[in-house]
Every structure is written in structure tokens, then in C-alpha cells.
Amino acid sequence: MSILITGGGNSNTATIPPTIQSFSSGSGTYTTPANVQYIIVKMVGGGGGGAGTSTIADADGGDGSDGTDTTFGTSLLIAGAGTGGHAGSTLTTVVPAPGGSPTVNSPATAIVAVNGGTGFAPQFSGTTVSPALGFPQYGFGAGSYFGGAGAFKVSMNDGSGGDGTAPGAGGAGGSGSITTSSDGAVAGVGGGAGAYIEALIVTPDATYSYSVGTGGTGGNPGASSGNYGGNGASGIIIVLEYY
Numbered sequence: 001m002s003i004l005i006t007g008g009g010n011s012n013t014a015t016i017p018p019t020i021q022s023f024s025s026g027s028g029t030y031t032t033p034a035n036v037q038y039i040i041v042k043m044v045g046g047g048g049g050g051a052g053t054s055t056i057a058d059a060d061g062g063d064g065s066d067g068t069d070t071t072f073g074t075s076l077l078i079a080g081a082g083t084g085g086h087a088g089s090t091l092t093t094v095v096p097a098p099g100g101s102p103t104v105n106s107p108a109t110a111i112v113a114v115n116g117g118t119g120f121a122p123q124f125s126g127t128t129v130s131p132a133l134g135f136p137q138y139g140f141g142a143g144s145y146f147g148g149a150g151a152f153k154v155s156m157n158d159g160s161g162g163d164g165t166a167p168g169a170g171g172a173g174g175s176g177s178i179t180t181s182s183d184g185a186v187a188g189v190g191g192g193a194g195a196y197i198e199a200l201i202v203t204p205d206a207t208y209s210y211s212v213g214t215g216g217t218g219g220n221p222g223a224s225s226g227n228y229g230g231n232g233a234s235g236i237i238i239v240l241e242y243y
Contacts (some may be wrong), residue, residue: 016243027211045100045194046213047232048082054222061087062219070213070235078103082192100195116193117142145196
């Protein structure tokens with residue numbers, strides 16, 4: 001989807017207000033309007049999905065899937081996607097889910113280029129703990145530069161982990177809850193968030209290819225208990241055009 005917004009001009013001056021084009025999904029070709037002198041591109045990659053949860057009696061829950069990169073000008077600007085959260089295990093230690101990393105190539109100049117946030121690994125990674133103890137056993141998704149982190153669940157019978165909020169934010173999904181207090185919980189990790197880029201391009205080309213990153217899918221629950229992880233949020237591209 002493309003949105004074109006033009007500002008109101010001042011009849012007493014020759015200044016042309018900036019215009020904006022925004023792309024919140026899909027891929028295609030950005031066309032630079034006539035007489036534009038430079039553009040500023042703001043963009044974020046897709047967030048990773050949160051891990052599914054399980055109990056001691058289950059097989060491990062499923063990992064969340066990675067998001068996909070947001071690109072502008074193919075390899076000119078790449079806002080890397082966040083990775084999916086890893087599921088808990090009674091045998092292996094769970095590690096945090098990294099956020100995406102930014103790439104800015106010439107002739108673009110980075111104004112801001114930051115990694116996405118890292119998905120939270122629970123306090124009891126790789127262990128089994130009774131939910132009745134009330135410890136933070138589940139991971140929540142990371143926030144991007146635009147925010148949008150998905151919450152984790154803190155009670156039983158509470159359903160899946162929170163999705164990365166606000167499509168376009170690039171936030172990550174959170175881990176789910178478990179569905180019973182009779183079995184110890186196997187913790188899951190929230191997803192990593194998409195990287196953020198704000199870049200200046202002077203004397204821009206007539207066109208640029210673009211692709212908006214999608215959010216990763218939350219992991220499956222264990223075999224008999226647990227819940228799905230939350231889905232990651234999609235990315236976005238915002239182009240400010242100056243005349």
C-alpha cells in the first residue's frame with residue numbers, strides 16, 4: 001500500500017512543502033517525484049515470532065520464525081529482521097533472540113542506524129519451574145525503534161503470547177503461557193525486533209525497488225499443554241521528499 005500526503009503551501013513564498021510516501025506491506029517500485037532534491041528514508045525490519053511454551057510432560061514447544069528484511073534500493077538500505085525466539089527445553093539452555101541489524105550503503109548517508117531489540121530470555125532458561133512459584137518464566141518480545149513489543153503471559157489458561165503490536169512497528173512476539181499448574185513450565189523466549197534506519201539520499205534516482213518485511217510466526221505449543229507464541233509485527237518504509 002502506498003500513501004501520498006502533500007502539505008499545504010504558503011502563497012507568499014516559493015517554498016514547496018515536503019511530501020511523504022509510506023509503504024506498509026508488499027514490494028514494488030518507489031518513484032521519486034519531479035524536482036525532489038533529496039529524500040530521507042525511515043524504515044524498520046519485520047519482528048521475529050515468540051516461542052511456544054510446553055510443560056515437563058510435553059515435547060518441547062516450537063521456535064518462533066524469523067521476520068524478513070525491509071529493503072530500499074535492493075542493497076542500498078537493509079533494515080534486518082528480528083530472529084524468532086527459541087523454545088524452552090529440559091535439556092538445553094535457551095538463549096536470547098537477537099534483533100535485526102541495519103545496512104546503509106553509499107550514496108545513502110545514515111542519520112540513525114540501530115539494531116532491533118533482543119528478545120527476552122526467561123529467568124529460568126532451560127529449566128522447569130512450577131508456575132505456582134510466580135517467577136517470570138516466559139519471554140516477552142523486543143521492541144524496535146518504533147516500539148511494538150509483544151507481551152508475555154503471566155497466568156495459566158491465558159492463551160497465546162502477545163503479538164508484536166502496531167503493524168509497521170517491527171516489534172516481536174512474546175512467548176505464550178501454559179495451560180495447567182500440575183506440570184512444571186518449560187520457558188520460551190520472545191522474538192527479536194527489526195532494525196531501524198533513517199537515511200539521507202541526496203539527488204535521488206528516479207526509481208528504487210523496495211520490499212517491506214513481514215513479521216515472523218509464533219512457535220507451536222508442546223504436545224499436550226502450553227500455548228502458541230505471539231507473531232512478530234511487520235515493518236514499514238516512510239519516505240520524506242524535499243524540494
